Amino acid sequence: MNAVFKILKKYRLECFMAPFFKLLEACFDLFVPIVVKSIIDIGIKNSDTSYIVYGCLILIMLGVIGLSCAIVAQYFAAKAAIGTSTGLRRELFSHLGRLSYTEADKLGRASMITRMTSDINQVQTGVNMTLRLFLRSPIIVFGALIMACVITPMSLPTFSIVIAVLAAIVFTIILAGIPLYRRVQSRLDSVTRSVRENLSGVRVIRAFNKEEGEISEFMEKNNAHTDIQNFTGKITALMNPLTYVTVNLGIIAVVYLSSFEIDSGNMTQGDLFALYNYMSQILVELVKLANTVFTITKAVACGKRVQAVLDTPSGVKISESTKDIDENAPAVEFSGVGLTYHGAGAPTLEGISLSAKKGSTIGIIGGTGSGKTSLVNMIPRFYDATEGCVKVFGKNVNEYDPEELREKIGIVPQKAVLFKGTIRSNLLWGKANATDEELWAALEIAQAAEFVRAKEGGLDATVEQLGRNFSGGQRQRLTVARAILRRAPIIILDDSASALDFATEAKLRQALRSLDYNPTVFIISQRTSSIAHADNIIVLDGGEAVGTGTHAELLEPCEVYREIYNSQFKGGDAQ
Secondary structure (H helix, E strand, C coil): CHHHHHHHHHHHHHHHHHHHHHHHHHHHHHHHHHHHHHHHHHHHCCCCHHHHHHHHHHHHHHHHHHHHHHHHHHHHHHHHHHHHHHHHHHHHHHHHHHCCHHHHHHHCHHHHHHHHHHHHHHHHHHHHHHHHHCCHHHHHHHHHHHHHHHHCHHHHHHHHHHHHHHHHHHHHHHHHHHHHHHHHHHHHHHHHHHHHHHHHCHHHHHHCCCHHHHHHHHHHHHHHHHHHHHHHHHHHHCHHHHHHHHHHHHHHHHHHHHHHHHHCCCCCHHHHHHHHHHHHHHHHHHHHHHHHHHHHHHHHHHHHHHHHHHCCCCCCCCCCCCCCCCCCCCCEEEEEEEECCCCCCCCCEEEEEEEECCCCEEEEEECCCCCHHHHHHCCCCCCCCCEEEEEECCEEHHHCCHHHHHHCEEEECCCCCCCCEEHHHHHCCCCCCCCHHHHHHHHHHCCCHHHHHHCCCHHHCEECHHHCCCCHHHHHHHHHHHHHHCCCCEEEEECCCCCCCHHHHHHHHHHHHCCCCCCEEEEECCCHHHHCCCCEEEEEECCEEEEEECHHHHHCCCHHHHHHHHHHHCCCCCC
16 A cells, blocks of 8 residues: 555645545534524524524525535545546556566456556545545544533433444444455456456357357356355445444434433423434444445555555566677577476476577577477566576676667567557557658568558558457568567567468568668578578477577478478478
8 A cells, every 4th residue: 555655645735625624514514403403492492483594594504614615625535536546557557567577477467457447446436535534424423422412411321332332333344344355356356357368369269169158157257256245245234224223222212311301301302303413413424434444445455456566576677787788799699598487387498599690580490389489588578587598789688778678679479469549650669750751661671561552541541459450461561560660680570470471471581681780580480481591590399499500401300390391391392
């Protein structure tokens, strides 16, 4: 919750004004039973119409002033609550962007989405309710007790017993509900995860006719969430009947005891009505306080979940170093590199050593799960090597600032990702101030210019979320253009031509080799034809390098490479 309090410090005025005006509202509410008492004892008893009208006008005035105070308090409370949630959401989003893939995998996407949305909304509600009601209710309760004692001291024992019993009921239910609300949010994570997976994989689910199974699994998780919410609701639902029974018993006791005082002339009918009103106020305010505490409890539980993410340190640590970039060193160098994912039973990569000279093309090939993507993900520090080291231009990647390092790398991820907007806005991710000429030049190299020109609007053609209005090949070529536009000295193409035909892929390879700034290119591919012309090829199998060399050097001695080649060309020449 440290992050919440830190942001709330920016709203000191609002945090003072909201409870202050609620305090004023409470004070005016406490005067209402006294005015009603006077109307009964003086106006009605003496049939004084003018006094009754005068008393009613005072009640109206108290109501208007109380309403004005409530509106002002609500304004300041809402301003502080919304400002806090906005700042907290901004800070959480910024922190998530700084986490490495390791921490993101550990937290889980569904959990992060829940914390960013539902949990922060609960914190917002909790801050609002705290500023509005957390101080008002105790003031009304103890103020009503004091006012009742002023009317008649004999009411003190009854009011004290009722308040004590109500407080015991309220806080017992609250203590029982705290752990339950934490479980509710945890089950909500599970439901969110299931929905996200189904929406992401809807085509696969339909292709394999698994709708019924996924619906059944979702219903199981949703029912588990519903059950814990229902159980929590049943516990909290006990509050109203128990508190109402207690207060009504207190009212009966007040009326019974007051009847003797009225008969003896020590009390008036107006005093009885005032005591009844104060007892009712105590009931209403304690129920409000209980609901407020419940809301605060949920907000605290959610705030701790958000704080847990903010307290998760980024795995991207920068080692202190004064070493400069060596322009004569290899562009990328792996030295005995190994990688073991968090929670994995075995290493994904072991003992990888590779040197990529500036301007060279490096091909990476291997079976599914052999560690190809894991290998290149260590260059921009998406994951840090657990063994050995990775160097870029002679400097350990751990000694780079992540932003500085990634400025040197143009990446085309395995999954072609486009963002909602336009073709232009997506390409400008590569270079924010690129001119139209630069954009078209990058599209020409990526073999995408033709279909972009055919689109209505050209560079300003609409791109739907995830690029749904483009084919797989078009998405890949746009992501290649985005990476090329950066003119980075290192380009990583992670299976970025899998959706292209052989002719288009061949043109793309030729265009990449003709780039005037001569970048170092890493090409991951399942096709031997895509990497056959690479200066150096590394063959991975089970996380180990089983062969390195050119296409001709690997074809005979490396069994894994030969099997892949023969499966694709059956002994023919690479295209």
